[in-house]
Amino acid sequence: MVPITHYLMLSAILFALGALGVLINRNIISMFMCVELMLNAVNLAFIAFSRFLNQVDGQIFVFFVMIVAAAEAAVGLALIVLFFRDKSTLDVDQANSLKW
Amino acid sequence: MEHVVFYFFAGVxxxxxxxxxxxxxxxxxxxxxxxxxxxxxxxxxxxxxxFLAAIQVIVYAGAIMVLFLFVTMLLDPESERFPSNRLVKTTILALPVAAFLALLLLQALAESWPTLDVGQEQTGRIETIAAYLFRDYLLPFEITSILVLAAIVGAVVLVKRSD
Structure with a gap:
């Protein structure tokens, strides 16, 4: 049996990698993918706890996280398409219309 | 065997x-x-x-990533180059931040958790999940259906706007 800490460490590493990707990428699609990676890292932690505490609730939460991620991906990609139509670029630094 | 599978796929x-x-x-x-x-x-x-492994493959790797693939190919991000000096500067600043976050998470998660694992794998069965989903979590389930509907309508309205 692989100990729970190893799953949690993998989850933490993937989450930190996702956060790093959000910070260093300027391509808006890459940033969005790194957010998905962070969501998945959290899902892994939920499922590991669910297994080792022998409770189903963690898996139900993962189910809801997946639904919200799907909804977020649909709306987010629509916004990316709009952004690209408006600015003809995917560089997030060009999204500065609210900055004076 | 179990360890080999875990470490191989964790590395992947x-x-x-x-x-x-x-x-x-x-x-x-x-x-x-x-x-x-x-x-x-x-x-x-x-x-x-x-059940969640199947959903991960069908919904995540299947549906969501295909959506990403479509948008990436549609918008053709390879046509533009990002200035590299700014990228290096952000990377130097972001690496310590991410390393600190990783250390913090490892510190928080790596304490000795009580292992109540009793060996049987009842929790992931689809009947168990369905029973919880439609009994204890029925209201959140119905609310997420409204959320998904709103997301669909929102995505269509955003992209179809013809001006």
Missing amino acids: SVIAALTVVFQSTAIYGVLSLIVCFGAMAVLFFQLGAH
Whole structure:
């Protein structure tokens, strides 16, 4: 049996990698993918706890996280398409219309 | 055997995640993210979450990543180059931040958790999940259906706006 800490460490590493990707990428699609990676890292932690505490609730939460991620991906990609139509670029630094 | 499977697929998912973070072309990022999600589906299966492993492959690797692939190909991000000096500066600043976050999370998660594992894999069975989903979590389930409907309508309205 692989100990729970190893799953949690993998989850933490993937989450930190996702956060790093959000910070260093300027391509808006890459940033969005790194957010998905962070969501998945959290899902892994939920499922590991669910297994080792022998409770189903963690898996139900993962189910809801997946639904919200799907909804977020649909709306987010629509916004990316709009952004690209408006600015003809995917560089997030060009999204500065609210900055004076 | 179980250890071999875990460490192999954990390594695959970390390498694929590194490729997602440090890739220079977005399309390779999408493809390696699919690999990462596939490896994590194996880990879900290993943890006894059979239903969620299937959902991970069908919904995440299947539907969501295909959506990403479509948008990436539609918008053609390879046609533009990002100035590299600014990228180096942000990377130097972001690496310590991410390392600190990783250390913090490892510190928080690596304490000795009580292992109540009793050996049987009842929790991931689809009957168990369905019973919880439609009995204890019925109201959140119905609310998410409204959320998904709103997301569909929102996406269509946003993109179809013809001006």
